Amino acid sequence: MQNLKPPKAPKHWDQRFLVLASNIAGWSKDPSTKVGAIAVRDKRILAQGFNGLPVGITDSDTRLNDRELRLSMTVHAEMNCVAFAAKSGVCLAGSTMYIWPLMTCSNCAAVLIQADITKIIVPDFVEPIRWQDSFNAAREMFIEAGVSVHRIPIRGPLDSEEEESDH
Numbered sequence: 001m002q003n004l005k006p007p008k009a010p011k012h013w014d015q016r017f018l019v020l021a022s023n024i025a026g027w028s029k030d031p032s033t034k035v036g037a038i039a040v041r042d043k044r045i046l047a048q049g050f051n052g053l054p055v056g057i058t059d060s061d062t063r064l065n066d067r068e069l070r071l072s073m074t075v076h077a078e079m080n081c082v083a084f085a086a087k088s089g090v091c092l093a094g095s096t097m098y099i100w101p102l103m104t105c106s107n108c109a110a111v112l113i114q115a116d117i118t119k120i121i122v123p124d125f126v127e128p129i130r131w132q133d134s135f136n137a138a139r140e141m142f143i144e145a146g147v148s149v150h151r152i153p154i155r156g157p158l159d160s161e162e163e164e165s166d167h
């Protein structure tokens with residue numbers, strides 16, 4: 001008999017969406033960094049994205065294994081999420097973006113601000129040193145633009161515990 005029960009979900013909605021973003025990150029073909037992003041409003045998913053080469057651009061081993069070339073062609077998860085929403089005519093204004101496992105880079109931060117995303121939620125993992133300058137620039141921009149940034153634990157209780165609900 002198969003086990004038909006789904007994996008145990010976190011109770012807090014912010015953790016649920018971060019876990020979902022981590023799942024989507026797994027769809028990335030990037031050999032070193034896999035990132036997932038989802039835009040959510042009123043507990044509903046508006047769009048999702050993961051990092052990768054644009055649609056129709058062949059992800060050959062040559063491209064994927066040459067770091068410089070790969071990074072120059074890669075669309076980050078956050079930008080893919082915004083692009084996908086634009087393609088399908090979905091407005092992201094006022095939405096929250098959940099990103100796993102890293103903070104947004106400054107280039108993506110600029111686009112998220114322009115798309116009027118108002119809240120960013122990322123896990124409270126240790127940040128890689130080489131991205132630190134970009135992450136700090138992103139935080140500075142978000143503060144100035146009035147976008148709130150929250151780093152939360154992926155498991156366990158949160159400060160602002162929100163009750164599990166079915167809607």
Ligand SMILES: [Zn+2]
Nearest residue numbers: 076104105108
């Ligand atoms: Zn980025």
